[in-house]
Every structure is written in structure tokens, then in C-alpha cells.
Amino acid sequence: MPRSKCDVMSxxxxxNLESAMQMLIKTFHKYSGKEGDKYTLNRGELRELxxxxxxxxxxxxxxxxxxxxxxxxxDGNNDGEVDFTEFIILMGALTVACNDFFLDSPAPKKxxxxxxxxxxxxxxx
Numbered sequence: 001m002p003r004s005k006c007d008v009m010s011x012x013x014x015x016n017l018e019s020a021m022q023m024l025i026k027t028f029h030k031y032s033g034k035e036g037d038k039y040t041l042n043r044g045e046l047r048e049l050x051x052x053x054x055x056x057x058x059x060x061x062x063x064x065x066x067x068x069x070x071x072x073x074x075d076g077n078n079d080g081e082v083d084f085t086e087f088i089i090l091m092g093a094l095t096v097a098c099n100d101f102f103l104d105s106p107a108p109k110k111x112x113x114x115x116x117x118x119x120x121x122x123x124x125x
Contacts, residue, residue, distance in 0.1 A: 027053055028087050040081035043071055057094060 013019040
């Protein structure tokens with residue numbers, strides 16, 4: 001018998017990815033349930049989520065115009081609210097942007113140990 005979605009969510013996650021998925025769901029509902037429809041984020045809820053949860057990634061999350069732009073970009077069906085699917089689009093886009101940033105960043109150089117230096121010198125000879 002196949003497991004239902006509720007069965008999966010009631011169990012402890014066994015992998016990092018499962019934990020991340022559950023955290024996305026729980027975080028969305030932490031803010032969506034504060035006002036109005038408990039399955040969507042209004043502008044105030046979105047602003048609070050962006051400020052509290054993504055402040056380090058979105059330095060301008062306090063900026064009312066920035067939140068308005070994010071809301072307009074996410075609100076695909078133009079209902080003035082962000083549902084879970086629209087929220088996941090934001091999270092996916094941010095994750096891709098972070099991944100691209102780290103791919104474009106040069107890898108930190110490892111300090112050469114004395115053993116490595118000797119090996120390098122020996123290879124030159």
C-alpha cells in the first residue's frame with residue numbers, strides 16, 4: 001500500500017534533502033498561517049518571511065519596494081498572494097543563484113605544507 005504525503009511528513013527525515021524539504025514546508029506555513037488564508041502569504045507575511053529567514057541572502061528584505069518587486073515577480077496568478085508553489089519558485093531561484101555564485105568564485109587556495117613544497121621542488125628537478 002503506497003504511503004500518503006501525511007505519513008511521510010509525520011516521520012523523522014532520514015536524509016539531509018528530506019530535512020530540507022520539510023524545513024521549506026514548515027517555514028512557509030509558519031508565516032502563511034498568521035493572517036487570512038493559511039495556505040498563502042500576503043505582502044506582510046512575505047515581508048516577514050524574507051526579513052526573518054532570508055535576511056542574509058536578501059540584504060534589502062526590509063525595503064518595501066524590494067518586497068513589492070519580489071511579490072509581483074512571484075505572484076504568477078496575480079491574486080495578490082504567494083502560494084506554496086510560487087514560494088518554491090523563489091527558493092529554487094535563490095538556490096540556483098547561490099550555486100552559480102559559488103561556481104563562479106575561485107576556489108580558496110590551500111596553503112602549501114612543507115611536505116608539498118619539497119615534493120614540488122623534487123618534481124622540478
